[in-house]
Amino acid sequence: MSWQGRVLRxxxxxxDITPEPLNMEWANDYIGERGxxxxxxxxxxxxKVDAMSPDNVLIFATGPLTGTNASTSGRYAVLTKxxxxxxxxxxxSGGKFGAELKYAGYDLLIVEGSSEKPVYLxxxxxxxxxxxxxxxxxxxxxxxxxxxxxxxxNPMLKIATIxxxxxxxxxxxxxxxxxxxxxxxxxxxxxxxxxNLKAVAVRGSHxxxxxxxxxxxxxxxxxxxxxxxxxxxxxxxxxNAMMDTMQEFGAxxxxxxxxxxxxxxxxVDARAMLKTDETGxxxxxxxxxxxxxxxxxxxxxHIRKDHFTIxxxxxxxHASGGLEYETAFAFGxxxxxxDIDACTFAGYLMNEHGMDPxxxxxxxxxxxxxxxxxxxxTDDTDGVPLNFGSAEALTVMSEKTGKQEGFxxxxxxxxxxxxxxxxxxxxxMTVKGQEFAGYDSRALQGMGxxxxxxxxxxxxxxxxxFEVDMDDQSGEGKAEPCKTSQDWTAAVDSSGLCVFTLGAxxxxxxxxxxxxxxxGEWTPERLLESGERIWNLERxxxxxxxxxCADDTLPERLLKDPVPSGTAKGRVNELGKMLPEYYSxxxxxxxxxxxxxxxTRLGLG
Amino acid sequence: MQVEVRVTGQLIxxxxxxxxNLDEGATVEQALVVLEIPAASVGLVSVxxxxxxxxxxAQHGLVAGDQMVVMAPLTGG
Numbered sequence: 001m002s003w004q005g006r007v008l009r010x011x012x013x014x015x016d017i018t019p020e021p022l023n024m025e026w027a028n029d030y031i032g033e034r035g036x037x038x039x040x041x042x043x044x045x046x047x048k049v050d051a052m053s054p055d056n057v058l059i060f061a062t063g064p065l066t067g068t069n070a071s072t073s074g075r076y077a078v079l080t081k082x083x084x085x086x087x088x089x090x091x092x093s094g095g096k097f098g099a100e101l102k103y104a105g106y107d108l109l110i111v112e113g114s115s116e117k118p119v120y121l122x123x124x125x126x127x128x129x130x131x132x133x134x135x136x137x138x139x140x141x142x143x144x145x146x147x148x149x150x151x152x153x154n155p156m157l158k159i160a161t162i163x164x165x166x167x168x169x170x171x172x173x174x175x176x177x178x179x180x181x182x183x184x185x186x187x188x189x190x191x192x193x194x195x196n197l198k199a200v201a202v203r204g205s206h207x208x209x210x211x212x213x214x215x216x217x218x219x220x221x222x223x224x225x226x227x228x229x230x231x232x233x234x235x236x237x238x239x240n241a242m243m244d245t246m247q248e249f250g251a252x253x254x255x256x257x258x259x260x261x262x263x264x265x266x267x268v269d270a271r272a273m274l275k276t277d278e279t280g281x282x283x284x285x286x287x288x289x290x291x292x293x294x295x296x297x298x299x300x301x302h303i304r305k306d307h308f309t310i311x312x313x314x315x316x317x318h319a320s321g322g323l324e325y326e327t328a329f330a331f332g333x334x335x336x337x338x339d340i341d342a343c344t345f346a347g348y349l350m351n352e353h354g355m356d357p358x359x360x361x362x363x364x365x366x367x368x369x370x371x372x373x374x375x376x377x378t379d380d381t382d383g384v385p386l387n388f389g390s391a392e393a394l395t396v397m398s399e400k401t402g403k404q405e406g407f408x409x410x411x412x413x414x415x416x417x418x419x420x421x422x423x424x425x426x427x428x429m430t431v432k433g434q435e436f437a438g439y440d441s442r443a444l445q446g447m448g449x450x451x452x453x454x455x456x457x458x459x460x461x462x463x464x465x466f467e468v469d470m471d472d473q474s475g476e477g478k479a480e481p482c483k484t485s486q487d488w489t490a491a492v493d494s495s496g497l498c499v500f501t502l503g504a505x506x507x508x509x510x511x512x513x514x515x516x517x518x519x520g521e522w523t524p525e526r527l528l529e530s531g532e533r534i535w536n537l538e539r540x541x542x543x544x545x546x547x548x549c550a551d552d553t554l555p556e557r558l559l560k561d562p563v564p565s566g567t568a569k570g571r572v573n574e575l576g577k578m579l580p581e582y583y584s585x586x587x588x589x590x591x592x593x594x595x596x597x598x599x600t601r602l603g604l605g
Numbered sequence: 606m607q608v609e610v611r612v613t614g615q616l617i618x619x620x621x622x623x624x625x626n627l628d629e630g631a632t633v634e635q636a637l638v639v640l641e642i643p644a645a646s647v648g649l650v651s652v653x654x655x656x657x658x659x660x661x662x663a664q665h666g667l668v669a670g671d672q673m674v675v676m677a678p679l680t681g682g
Contacts, residue, residue, distance in 0.1 A: 233614065233615025233618065233677075236615070236618075237614065237615055239680075239681075239682030240682070241614040241615050241677065242614060242677075242679055242680070242682055244613040244614060245613040245614050245648065245676045245677050245679060246679070247613075248611070248613050248651065248674045248676055249649065249651075249676060249679075270614075271617070324682055325682030326682055438682075439679075444679075460681050460682075461681055464681065466648075466678065466679035466680060466681065467648070467678065467679075469679075470648045470649040470676070470678070470679060471649065471658050471659050472658060473656060499681070500680070502680075503678075503680055566654075567649070567651050567654065567655065567656040568656075569654075
């Protein structure tokens with residue numbers, strides 16, 4: 001079996017480090033990673049606690065396929081109560097850290113309490129200790145990563161760390177691992193900072209074992225072949241290949257969702273990244289894979305050395321993580337910027353300081369709208385004009401927010417609190433306080449339903465209605481694919497593999513790999529039922545935290561203002577029609593609460 | 606007749622031109638065959654800004670000067 005069978009519990013208040021056996025009954029019902037982490041969170045904390053208090057619990061969770069020979073097996077998830085939303089936060093990441101945690105012999109790392117002084121957790125083989133982080137408190141992600149490796153003379157350590165944004169409570173602070181990959185959403189990095197935990201550094205010395213090695217190798221090789229046939233151009237173009245599709249479709253959120261098409265899209269899309277300019281500079285250097293991945297969608301890019309952002313700053317003259325679709329959207333169309341070097345630099349800053357680019361970009365978009373309305377002025381913004389289209393505003397505010405200086409402290413609140421502060425909550429493009437990704441839900445109706453019902457707030461990765469949304473722009477028939485794909489994605493997120501395989505693999509392909517990996521019989525039906533159980537447990541967490549059906553909604557702009565252009569011109573999101581059907585399909589009451597019958601059916605009663 | 610064509614995303618690997626010559630009365634489905642873009646690789650086709658749903662590709666006739674956009678499927682990012 002590919003569960004290691006062990007959990008590492010660290011209580012920072014007491015300084016205790018305690019290994020304990022994995023609850024295999026829970027593993028069988030919740031698989032691993034997102035699902036198993038949710039179960040442990042539910043059993044280990046009161047959902048009502050303040051997200052930034054020591055009573056919140058922070059869990060790093062791997063899946064049974066993490067660290068195996070399966071393609072894309074580098075995934076891990078971070079679970080906690082999110083400070084951005086007050087809801088459950090489940091943020092997953094790739095890179096190499098997750099597999100290394102598994103190789104250290106642990107399926108989950110549970111962090112409780114809060115340290116009196118800054119510390120980092122060091123796991124080197126079977127030696128585990130809390131180390132003083134006072135010398136790296138206040139340092140960036142990149143500085144902390146380098147310092148820890150030098151301190152322990154171990155360049156092979158895999159490190160997940162926070163920057164100053166996490167230390168100082170930016171509500172969308174990320175946990176960045178392996179320099180460029182991040183558990184980015186919902187503010188998991190702020191929770192880590194509230195615990196005075198700067199980093200987790202891991203070097204494992206154990207392997208993983210699977211149930212049937214011969215069958216596992218055979219099945220995973222077959223799956224890799226399927227991926228090779230249908231990876232959708234991700235290696236060559238990356239996820240930013242979607243930018244021009246979103247433009248033509250008319251679902252590309254522009255200038256804080258006032259428009260859905262952006263005239264400068266082709267200056268920040270995948271083709272622009274591949275274009276060599278008059279000086280011979282090309283933004284994209286190469287692609288990069290996470291652990292075990294045969295897709296390799298990651299981007300490694302660099303910025304023109306004469307660009308205003310880095311002209312005299314040699315520390316940024318190196319190659320680093322490049323634009324993916326969400327970062328390109330968040331630093332491009334949604335704030336009206338078409339400067340690819342500025343967008344790339346902002347991406348560097350997000351990784352360096354540890355912040356979620358989606359939430360930052362959409363918060364800045366709301367600030368720009370407030371500025372253009374005259375609600376805020378340069379007196380509020382440290383003298384920087386926050387006009388839509390300003391590349392300078394993007395890069396200056398990225399840095400100020402990362403360092404928590406000046407107006408960056410306001411931007412660090414996130415869009416909801418910032419817009420409330422200035423008396424215009426309607427300008428916040430969020431669900432449950434979390435900012436939208438790069439898809440307008442007036443053109444993509446099922447996406448809107450998925451956003452509204454997302455357990456971690458607005459999120460594009462926890463359901464998949466793209467195909468039905470492209471084919472039919474009405475709200476008809478969207479509840480069922482939204483519900484089913486939410487359940488299915490919950491199962492995939494719990495396996496240890498990446499959702500970017502879903503173009504090539506369906507339930508039978510995942511079940512075949514898990515069945516060769518894990519004890520027991522793993523069928524597509526069992527996976528879907530597990531996914532539904534996980535989704536409902538997340539919902540129970542949120543209800544216990546105080547959220548209600550009133551939180552399953554969208555901003556008025558998307559419900560009342562018709563989309564101005566594109567293939568869905570004239571439409572608004574039809575949430576009022578879709579939501580009752582969705583609740584009914586879920587077996588929930590009209591108030592959005594799972595009925596006793598539903599809970600019993602899923603073993604949650 | 607000549608129809609203006611734009612493709613998006615990774616579909617540029619199939620067609621990187623700007624126009625295609627088709628028989629009079631050709632449908633969207635026939636145009637995709639001429640362009641050698643597999644139907645399963647297409648997310649949506651629009652003609653003159655209006656969506657042409659998958660089930661209508663075989664019926665939707667094109668006329669000279671139409672602007673056809675062949676969009677790659679969306680996958681999340």
